Structures are given as structure tokens and as C-alpha cells.
Amino acid sequence: MTQRTANVTWSGSLMDGNGTIESVDSGAFGPLEVTWASRTEDPKGLTSPEELIAAAHAACFSMALSHGLAQAETPPSRLDTSATVTFVPGTGITRIALVVRGSVPGIDATGFAEAAAAAKEGCPVSKALAAVPEITLEASLAS
Amino acid sequence: MTIASRVGDPEGKTSPEELLAAAHATCFVTSLGSELASAGTPSEQLEVLCTITMDEVAGMGHRIVSSAISARGSAPGANAASFAQAAEAADAGCPFSALIKASATVTVQATLEEGS
Numbered sequence: 001m002t003q004r005t006a007n008v009t010w011s012g013s014l015m016d017g018n019g020t021i022e023s024v025d026s027g028a029f030g031p032l033e034v035t036w037a038s039r040t041e042d043p044k045g046l047t048s049p050e051e052l053i054a055a056a057h058a059a060c061f062s063m064a065l066s067h068g069l070a071q072a073e074t075p076p077s078r079l080d081t082s083a084t085v086t087f088v089p090g091t092g093i094t095r096i097a098l099v100v101r102g103s104v105p106g107i108d109a110t111g112f113a114e115a116a117a118a119a120k121e122g123c124p125v126s127k128a129l130a131a132v133p134e135i136t137l138e139a140s141l142a143s
Numbered sequence: 144m145t146i147a148s149r150v151g152d153p154e155g156k157t158s159p160e161e162l163l164a165a166a167h168a169t170c171f172v173t174s175l176g177s178e179l180a181s182a183g184t185p186s187e188q189l190e191v192l193c194t195i196t197m198d199e200v201a202g203m204g205h206r207i208v209s210s211a212i213s214a215r216g217s218a219p220g221a222n223a224a225s226f227a228q229a230a231e232a233a234d235a236g237c238p239f240s241a242l243i244k245a246s247a248t249v250t251v252q253a254t255l256e257e258g259s
Contacts, residue, residue, distance in 0.1 A: 001196060001199075002158075003195065004153070004158060004160045005192055005193065005194040005195075006165035007191075008165070008191045008192075010173065010189040010216075012185075014173055017176065021165050024164065025161060026148070026154075026155055027155055028156055028157035039173075049173075052163070052166035052169070053162070056159040056163045057159070059144055059159045059162070063144075093238055124159070124205045127207070127246055128206075128242075128243055129246075130245060131243075132242060
């Protein structure tokens with residue numbers, strides 16, 4: 001069992017106040033400032049819950065894909081993944097778009113697409129976010 | 144980020160689960176602030192801890208099994224009951240809570256700091 005904790009504070013109102021991701025267990029980042037405006041409009045250099053979810057999903061997917069490719073004896077030399085989370089205020093997260101480009105010796109486009117689809121289904125973050133209405137995947141090999 | 148730092152000692156490296164904990168805590172704290180303001184008792188200061196637990200579930204591999212929220216703060220005019228009610232509404236209103244509830248357990252503990 002693995003546990004990870006984050007500590008966040010908020011001062012003032014939603015629209016005019018601001019929050020801070022003070023710290024996380026690992027110490028890898030923080031403090032990071034967040035505001036409602038940075039979440040829903042121009043981020044102006046500040047992060048947001050949706051950006052953190054995008055980072056979590058891209059990282060989880062990349063690990064799962066790397067693991068799957070290694071098990072199939074075609075380990076990747078490099079995977080470049082982006083995750084784009086769409087947030088509609090009042091509705092929630094409506095879409096996550098995963099795009100991966102891989103350098104994988106010994107695999108063809110079909111094999112890579114299959115491995116990517118399996119990673120999208122199997123990674124713990126995908127499972128946790130299965131209620132997102134639409135999760136898309138685009139997988140291609142670097143030439 | 145590595146597999147070892149994800150499931151074992153983080154050794155200064157973050158992980159998908161830690162990023163989700165930061166996302167959920169941030170999402171929840173903004174919802175709670177908004178609920179308290181709507182109730183006419185805007186908060187002065189709120190602090191939210193979120194702990195995400197990933198476990199190996201028989202036959203299903205690694206799964207995120209729970210997200211535990213613990214909130215505390217000061218909101219002049221609020222009492223323990225209205226603060227708890229706002230926390231419940233925040234849980235219902237935070238988009239991340241809504242999503243993760245479909246696959247994992249979400250718990251919320253709320254404590255009003257009185258006085259000051």
C-alpha cells in the first residue's frame with residue numbers, strides 16, 4: 001500500500017482569494033500558488049488542479065506503457081506523452097486527451113498502438129478517472 | 144519519477160498519486176471556500192490535507208482505493224454544524240471528488256477552529 005499526502009491552504013474568497021499548495025510528502029514541489037482565475041482563465045504562470053491531474057495522468061500512462069512494452073520485449077528508448085485536461089466550470093472535467101510519441105526499437109505502428117491502448121486502460125490513474133466522459137488516445141512512433 | 148519512488152520511499156520524487164492528492168486538496172479547498180461564502184460565513188483561512196492511497200487489489204493490479212480529505216479552518220459566524228455542512232457540500236461540488244467517487248472511497252473530515 002502506498003500513500004501520498006498534499007497540504008493546501010486558502011485565504012479569502014473564491015474569486016479574490018488565493019491558495020497555496022504548501023507541501024507534498026515527497027518534498028518534490030511546493031509551495032505553489034493557485035487562484036480561481038489561474039484555474040479558469042489565463043494561468044499566468046500558476047498551476048491548477050486540472051494541470052496537476054494532467055501531469056498525474058501523463059506520468060501514470062507513461063509508466064504503464066513503458067512497463068507493457070518492456071514485458072513484450074520491446075522496451076522504449078523514449079516516450080513523450082502529453083495529457084490535456086478540459087475543465088468546464090460548473091460542469092467539471094469533460095475530457096482528457098492523451099498523446100504519446102514513442103521511440104521503440106523493434107515494434108511496428110500497430111503493436112505500439114495496441115500497447116498504448118492497454119496502458120490507457122490499465123494505468124491506475126485511468127481507472128481512478130474512468131468517470132471522465134471522454135478519454136482519447138493518439139499514439140505514434142517517432143520516425 | 145520512478146516506479147520505486149512511486150510505490151516505496153519517494154526519495155524526493157513526486158508520483159501520479161501525489162499529484163492527484165495535490166489536485167484533490169486544491170479542488171476541495173476552493174469548493175469549501177465557495178460554500179462557506181455562499182452560506183454567508185466566508186472563511187478567513189482554510190487548510191486541507193488530502194491523502195491518496197494506492198493498493199494492490201487481487202485480480203485488478205494497482206488501484207487508487209481512497210482519497211481522504213481532512214479540512215480545518217476559521218470562518219466567522221459559522222458553527223461546527225454549518226462548517227460540516229459546507230464541507231459536505233464542497234465534497235458534492237468539487238469536480239475531482241465527483242470523478243474519483245466512481246472508483247474509490249472519498250472521506251471528508253472537517254474541523255472548525257473557533258474563536259480568534
